[in-house]
Amino acid sequence: xxxxxxxxxxxxxxxxxxxxxxxxxxxxxxxxxxxxxxxxxxxxxxxxxxxxxxxxxxxxxxxxxxxxxxxxxxxxxxxxxxxxxxxxxxxxxxxxxxxxxxxxxxxxxxxxxxxxxxxxxxxxxxxxxxxxxxxxxxxxxxxxxxxxxxxxxxxxxxxxxxxxxxxxxxxxxxxxxxxxxxxxxxxxxxxxxxxxxxxxxxxxxxxxxxxxxxxxxxxxxxxxxxxxxxxxxxxxxxxxxxxxxxxxxxxxxxxxxxxxxxxxxxxxxxxxxxxxxxxxxxxxxxxxxxxxxxxxxxxxxxxxxxxxxxxxxxxxxxxxxxxxxxxxxxxxxxxx
Numbered sequence: 001x002x003x004x005x006x007x008x009x010x011x012x013x014x015x016x017x018x019x020x021x022x023x024x025x026x027x028x029x030x031x032x033x034x035x036x037x038x039x040x041x042x043x044x045x046x047x048x049x050x051x052x053x054x055x056x057x058x059x060x061x062x063x064x065x066x067x068x069x070x071x072x073x074x075x076x077x078x079x080x081x082x083x084x085x086x087x088x089x090x091x092x093x094x095x096x097x098x099x100x101x102x103x104x105x106x107x108x109x110x111x112x113x114x115x116x117x118x119x120x121x122x123x124x125x126x127x128x129x130x131x132x133x134x135x136x137x138x139x140x141x142x143x144x145x146x147x148x149x150x151x152x153x154x155x156x157x158x159x160x161x162x163x164x165x166x167x168x169x170x171x172x173x174x175x176x177x178x179x180x181x182x183x184x185x186x187x188x189x190x191x192x193x194x195x196x197x198x199x200x201x202x203x204x205x206x207x208x209x210x211x212x213x214x215x216x217x218x219x220x221x222x223x224x225x226x227x228x229x230x231x232x233x234x235x236x237x238x239x240x241x242x243x244x245x246x247x248x249x250x251x252x253x254x255x256x257x258x259x260x261x262x263x264x265x266x267x268x269x270x271x272x273x274x275x276x277x278x279x280x281x282x283x284x285x286x287x288x289x290x291x292x293x294x295x296x297x298x299x300x301x302x303x304x305x306x307x308x309x310x311x312x313x314x315x316x317x318x319x320x321x322x323x324x325x326x327x328x329x330x331x332x333x334x335x336x
Contacts, residue, residue: 128264142315149231153272162187162295188292196272201310213244
């Protein structure tokens with residue numbers, strides 16, 4: 001035990017006491033050498049004499065029984081706070097005050113049971129009567145695109161603001177993140193139209209000051225020129241400008257282009273939304289732009305670089321897997 005590298009320091013100390021006692025060293029000298037009190041030496045010698053090696057082990061300490069019932073805390077957390085408190089959810093201190101325990105105990109139990117009452121997530125069910133057909137149509141394009149055709153995901157990201165920070169941005173340093181002032185000056189907005197080629201991830205873009213049917217139709221014509229003499233299957237959402245009579249008339253004159261619409265409240269099926277999230281995080285949100293032209297130049301520079309290193313986004317969910325989650329069983333008739 002004394003030479004072992006795996007036993008605790010306390011166990012090695014007790015072993016040394018016993019070995020020194022076996023060598024005939026007096027108790028006072030053992031206490032001095034080991035660095036403990038004489039009663040401690042006497043106690044461990046007595047326990048070894050009575051129980052051998054087992055006497056050197058730690059004994060179970062009954063201690064004070066737990067006074068906090070974790071089940072009560074969990075149930076209280078999952079129960080809506082009383083109306084008299086005027087709050088929508090519990091905080092650790094508020095619940096601790098109600099139960100007469102410390103807020104640290106509440107926080108510990110919340111961590112143990114993975115309860116986070118301060119968090120909230122949103123969800124939305126599609127009410128589109130053609131939900132099944134549209135999901136199967138769009139997902140089918142992603143998983144099994146038509147032969148000798150190009151599948152494009154198109155949408156517009158409107159109200160991109162050219163925000164000019166009122167102070168220079170402080171650069172990143174070790175241990176210190178990049179910093180920018182909260183104050184800014186608005187220099188106008190632009191709308192980014194983007195067409196994501198599903199097979200490669202390549203993006204065709206255009207920026208316009210507005211996003212009416214006229215701008216959308218102009219962008220469709222741009223996309224058609226970018227991909228000449230090939231069938232195009234375009235995925236887009238149900239925004240009104242996408243179904244404008246003038247857009248429909250132009251599509252009728254260009255039968256090589258087929259539109260596929262995502263379900264109502266189902267724009268997450270549109271792959272170009274992934275790209276919009278990327279460009280927002282990497283090029284727009286943390287930028288400082290002195291004009292709309294400056295913002296458009298930054299967008300174009302990012303997309304040019306993106307197209308040099310682009311990669312496709314791989315769709316993995318089948319239509320059946322998606323529809324299984326969207327068609328949830330009704331568990332009550334409660335109206336909200």
